[in-house]
Amino acid sequence: GGADIQPLQINENINFDEIGGLSEYINDLKEMVFFPLLYPEFFASYSITPPRGVLLCGPPGTGKTLIARALACAASKAGQKVSFYMRKGADVLSKWVGEAERQLKLLFEEAQRNQPSIIFFDEIDGLAPVRSSKQEQIHNSIVSTLLALMDGLDSRGQVVLIGATNRVDAIDGALRRPGRFDREFNFSLPGCEARAEILDIHTRKWKDPPTRELKEELAATCVGYCGADLKALCTEAAIRAFREKYPQVYTSDDKFAIDVGLVKVEKSHFVEAMS
Ligand code: ATP
Numbered sequence: 001g002g003a004d005i006q007p008l009q010i011n012e013n014i015n016f017d018e019i020g021g022l023s024e025y026i027n028d029l030k031e032m033v034f035f036p037l038l039y040p041e042f043f044a045s046y047s048i049t050p051p052r053g054v055l056l057c058g059p060p061g062t063g064k065t066l067i068a069r070a071l072a073c074a075a076s077k078a079g080q081k082v083s084f085y086m087r088k089g090a091d092v093l094s095k096w097v098g099e100a101e102r103q104l105k106l107l108f109e110e111a112q113r114n115q116p117s118i119i120f121f122d123e124i125d126g127l128a129p130v131r132s133s134k135q136e137q138i139h140n141s142i143v144s145t146l147l148a149l150m151d152g153l154d155s156r157g158q159v160v161l162i163g164a165t166n167r168v169d170a171i172d173g174a175l176r177r178p179g180r181f182d183r184e185f186n187f188s189l190p191g192c193e194a195r196a197e198i199l200d201i202h203t204r205k206w207k208d209p210p211t212r213e214l215k216e217e218l219a220a221t222c223v224g225y226c227g228a229d230l231k232a233l234c235t236e237a238a239i240r241a242f243r244e245k246y247p248q249v250y251t252s253d254d255k256f257a258i259d260v261g262l263v264k265v266e267k268s269h270f271v272e273a274m275s
Pocket of ligand 1: 227
């Protein structure tokens with residue numbers, strides 16, 4: 001049935017200022033995803049063909065999903081409700097021959113009916129892998145279906161596809177040709193400055209957030225951390241500070257009676273959380 005084709009309700013409100021270290025991509029993506037969805041007449045009157053699909057490539061936890069959701073939120077805030085469909089590549093594959101193709105067709109039909117729409121394919125390498133000899137026929141058929149569906153979208157850009165992958169070399173080359181996923185953004189692990197920005201994002205709503213010096217110091221230490229790691233670090237540090245201030249919560253049975261107030265998260269908590 002079509003029950004699982006419903007667009008995802010984006011209840012959380014993700015602002016672009018909650019995404020650290022990717023500001024140059026945000027503007028390009030707005031231009032390629034958000035403007036065509038909102039102002040199709042503009043593109044039509046200048047005969048500009050907006051991209052049909054963009055590919056976000058990079059290691060896990062670097063903000064690919066985050067940025068896709070922020071684009072959908074931004075469009076909705078601008079007054080246009082954008083339907084957001086999210087699929088994981090491997091989930092579209094199914095054990096029944098032909099079922100994956102059928103699901104894809106339904107998805108595209110639904111997205112067109114509810115346009116403007118964004119279809120976000122996470123881990124698209126799972127859906128359209130380089131055709132391996134063993135499963136060649138199955139993948140051939142799924143990739144062909146996806147290509148046909150993309151080619152069949154009208155060029156006014158009211159349905160935009162965003163694909164995400166951490167293995168760009170594992171994607172069928174046909175998907176990366178002009179008119180398909182023809183713009184690529186390489187998300188790398190955040191550099192020192194970006195890490196400080198991400199630490200700021202995940203601590204700035206704290207009652208007593210860390211100082212800029214501390215964030216910079218931590219950022220310099222966290223070489224190799226992705227955005228998701230930095231978020232986890234902030235959570236872990238806060239939990240450690242809480243545990244230290246309220247050990248009773250962990251030892252007493254009447255923990256709910258203890259008056260729990262604010263904690264100050266210190267450098268030592270971050271450092272402990274790192275090890
Ligand atoms: P995956 O390939 O695993 O899906 P992804 O690149 O899509 O990874 P996200 O799901 O966007 O990663 O990131 C997970 C979480 O990590 C986000 O919800 C966010 O809280 C945090 N995060 C990741 N990157 C950033 C960033 N650049 N700025 C702020 N937070 C980030």
